Amino acid sequence: MRPVVKLTPGTYTMSDGSSIDVRNSYNDYHDAKPALVYNLGMFCSYCEEAYHQPRDLHVEHVQPKGYEENGVKIYAHLEKEWSNFLLSCATCNGADNKDTKNVVLTECHLPHLNNTYKSLVYKAGGVVEVNPVLTGDAYNHAKKLLDLVGLGKSPATSRPGDTRYKKRSKDWDLACKYRAKFDAGKIGLDVIVDFVSNRGGWSIWFTVFSGCDDVRNALLDFPGTARQYFDASNHYEPLDRNPGLADPT
Numbered sequence: 729m730r731p732v733v734k735l736t737p738g739t740y741t742m743s744d745g746s747s748i749d750v751r752n753s754y755n756d757y758h759d760a761k762p763a764l765v766y767n768l769g770m771f772c773s774y775c776e777e778a779y780h781q782p783r784d785l786h787v788e789h790v791q792p793k794g795y796e797e798n799g800v801k802i803y804a805h806l807e808k809e810w811s812n813f814l815l816s817c818a819t820c821n822g823a824d825n826k827d828t829k830n831v832v833l834t835e836c837h838l839p840h841l842n843n844t845y846k847s848l849v850y851k852a853g854g855v856v857e858v859n860p861v862l863t864g865d866a867y868n869h870a871k872k873l874l875d876l877v878g879l880g881k882s883p884a885t886s887r888p889g890d891t892r893y894k895k896r897s898k899d900w901d902l903a904c905k906y907r908a909k910f911d912a913g914k915i916g917l918d919v920i921v922d923f924v925s926n927r928g929g930w931s932i933w934f935t936v937f938s939g940c941d942d943v944r945n946a947l948l949d950f951p952g953t954a955r956q957y958f959d960a961s962n963h964y965e966p967l968d969r970n971p972g973l974a975d976p977t
């Protein structure tokens with residue numbers, strides 16, 4: 729999962745010269761969407777699918793505003809807080825009764841707090857799994873992320889209408905096809921960047937273009953990507969984001 733850096737609240741100048749405010753807090757959480765799109769691009773923060781209209785992406789509450797303990801919505805105070813937002817598609821947002829799951833920030837990997845490219849591995853056939861190199865807390869926290877939005881669901885266990893695995897499978901096949909074309913000099917970097925910008929699937933392309941520094945470097949330029957947690961001296965392989973903690977991921 730593409731790791732991202734959330735912008736610090738303030739005023740930013742967009743490429744067309746207009747400005748956009750990122751606020752600590754919003755009167756209505758829906759109002760945060762333009763700033764989130766500016767910050768993170770038009771991608772679901774979880775499944776990485778690209779969208780072309782902001783209406784197709786939801787303002788995602790990382791700690792669910794509806795989650796209750798003993799009849800109390802314990803994260804109600806975070807409903808309008810920038811720090812609690814990501815972007816998600818309808819499928820990831822509605823996955824697996826997500827509102828009923830407690831998200832403890834130190835117990836679940838999240839794309840704005842961890843190097844989530846290291847949390848998961850992507851494979852042919854649309855498979856997503858916890859990265860087998862992780863152990864202990866790191867493994868458990870990555871598994872929580874996978875389960876949070878049901879990203880690891882297979883064709884057999886997906887709800888009707890959840891075709892995320894199919895999309896990933898197609899992305900994998902396309903990435904392999906275009907890697908061969910790129911290596912043969914038949915297409916340039918711009919074709920790959922256009923493809924990923926318009927389709928999404930960032931982690932799959934980043935995986936398939938392992939060892940291809942030019943492409944990986946370009947993918948790290950996608951809006952909000954946490955570039956500093958990839959090792960430029962080692963083919964942009966992922967680095968820990970929280971060194972020194974029990975779970976450094």
Ligand SMILES: [Zn+2]
Nearest residue numbers: 772775817820
């Ligand atoms: Zn999604």
